Amino acid sequence: MDRHPFKFGKLAIGVHFTNREKERKRLRANITSGVNTILISPRRYGKSSLVQQVAEEMGKDRRTRFAQVDLFEVRNEREMLERITSAVISATSSTLEDRLRDLKRFVQTIVPQVGIGSDPTQELTVGLSWEDVERSRHELLELPEKLAKAKKIQLVLCIDEFQNIGHFPDPKATQKLLRAAWQRQQHVTHLLYGSKRHMMLDIFTKSNMPFYKFGDLLFLERIARPDWVKYITDRFRKTKKKIGPALANAIAGTMEDHPYSVQMLANATWQHTSGTATQAALDQGLEDLMDQYTILYQRIVDDLTTPQLRYLEAMSDGVERFTTSEVLARYEFGSSALVGRIRTALEKKDILDHQGTHTIWLDPLFRLWLENRFWHKPKRQFLS
Numbered sequence: 001m002d003r004h005p006f007k008f009g010k011l012a013i014g015v016h017f018t019n020r021e022k023e024r025k026r027l028r029a030n031i032t033s034g035v036n037t038i039l040i041s042p043r044r045y046g047k048s049s050l051v052q053q054v055a056e057e058m059g060k061d062r063r064t065r066f067a068q069v070d071l072f073e074v075r076n077e078r079e080m081l082e083r084i085t086s087a088v089i090s091a092t093s094s095t096l097e098d099r100l101r102d103l104k105r106f107v108q109t110i111v112p113q114v115g116i117g118s119d120p121t122q123e124l125t126v127g128l129s130w131e132d133v134e135r136s137r138h139e140l141l142e143l144p145e146k147l148a149k150a151k152k153i154q155l156v157l158c159i160d161e162f163q164n165i166g167h168f169p170d171p172k173a174t175q176k177l178l179r180a181a182w183q184r185q186q187h188v189t190h191l192l193y194g195s196k197r198h199m200m201l202d203i204f205t206k207s208n209m210p211f212y213k214f215g216d217l218l219f220l221e222r223i224a225r226p227d228w229v230k231y232i233t234d235r236f237r238k239t240k241k242k243i244g245p246a247l248a249n250a251i252a253g254t255m256e257d258h259p260y261s262v263q264m265l266a267n268a269t270w271q272h273t274s275g276t277a278t279q280a281a282l283d284q285g286l287e288d289l290m291d292q293y294t295i296l297y298q299r300i301v302d303d304l305t306t307p308q309l310r311y312l313e314a315m316s317d318g319v320e321r322f323t324t325s326e327v328l329a330r331y332e333f334g335s336s337a338l339v340g341r342i343r344t345a346l347e348k349k350d351i352l353d354h355q356g357t358h359t360i361w362l363d364p365l366f367r368l369w370l371e372n373r374f375w376h377k378p379k380r381q382f383l384s
């Protein structure tokens with residue numbers, strides 16, 4: 001029996017991966033036809049899970065290989081090339097011996113430092129000096145293409161948190177370099193993803209930027225309600241517990257269909273269920289989560305200014321137009337210019353996301369916590 005029917009905080013693949021049929025199809029089609037893809041969504045929507053799921057599905061025939069790189073905390077070109085080189089070498093050959101041989105054969109001008117542990121199948125980590133990069137930049141950038149061609153495979157180079165190249169010392173120069181190398185490659189498809197929408201859009205949609213029109217832009221949305229209901233009821237059933245569709249619907253609704261949060265609340269409800277789930281189990285599960293997150297949320301609140309908190313309260317009250325004189329006066333915003341600054345600050349802090357005229361809370365549990373524990377408002381009925 002499955003002891004942990006819900007998955008959160010880790011990649012959700014296999015039985016834990018629900019829906020995303022359209023996105024999987026589009027990704028597979030892009031990869032098959034060599035079209036680059038740019039995948040964008042807020043944090044914890046399932047970018048990594050989607051990529052991993054597609055990698056598992058497509059990687060079975062061994063003609064398509066996925067090299068995965070994360071630019072989280074990578075701050076310069078040298079570190080980026082280290083990670084790309086390590087990932088590409090590891091993805092294209094399976095033993096340490098082969099990896100070392102490939103590295104020597106395809107990057108002749110450098111003697112990289114290589115990290116090797118006791119496990120012979122473990123990944124290779126390549127260390128490069130700045131001199132290596134200066135001397136062999138071109139060779140390193142061509143390595144994925146050369147390897148893929150030599151091994152007669154299609155390589156998918158997946159780069160997570162790609163917007164981080166925007167923080168490199170000379171971001172535009174790096175982008176020019178990458179674009180020039182990548183657009184010539186025939187055996188490598190690029191899958192670039194990230195969670196900072198504005199930075200990603202700056203890189204890929206501005207006509208004066210090197211990556212303008214580099215590939216197919218895919219925005220990942222939350223998961224649809226009917227898919228959640230099916231997933232939650234299935235997962236309960238698999239563990240010999242029951243939940244009705246209305247309550248499964250309430251779990252997803254309470255968390256506004258946010259992938260990570262729905263899985264977390266489903267798990268908390270499941271913990272309080274011995275036979276058939278009840279509203280009381282859901283309520284108790286939600287209380288547990290709010291308890292768990294209180295320290296974290298208190299810290300976030302401590303870091304907010306009074307006008308920022310008032311803005312969130314107005315959001316919670318259902319205000320949609322913030323610059324009418326009535327709203328400016330009621331929430332003491334002062335001027336509409338200040339409202340603009342508050343919006344930008346809340347977006348930078350990853351609390352809200354403004355999509356055109358529509359604004360969403362990035363963490364639905366934080367909103368519930370503010371309403372229940374901070375403002376002590378009456379309990380919100382979930383939106384079905």
Ligand SMILES: Nc1ncnc2c1ncn2[C@@H]1O[C@H](COP(=O)(O)OP(=O)(O)OP(=O)(O)O)[C@@H](O)[C@H]1O
Pocket residue numbers: 007008009010011012016017018019020041042043044045046047048049050195223259260261263264
């Ligand atoms: N297709 C899916 N089906 C069910 N749950 C999912 C799915 N995708 C994601 N989730 C849930 O969301 C969580 C976060 O997924 P994942 O780490 O893939 O998101 P991410 O967008 O890469 O996040 P981050 O920006 O933090 O890296 C998973 O642990 C899981 O609980």
Ligand SMILES: [Mg+2]
Pocket residue numbers: 047048049160
């Ligand atoms: Mg991720």
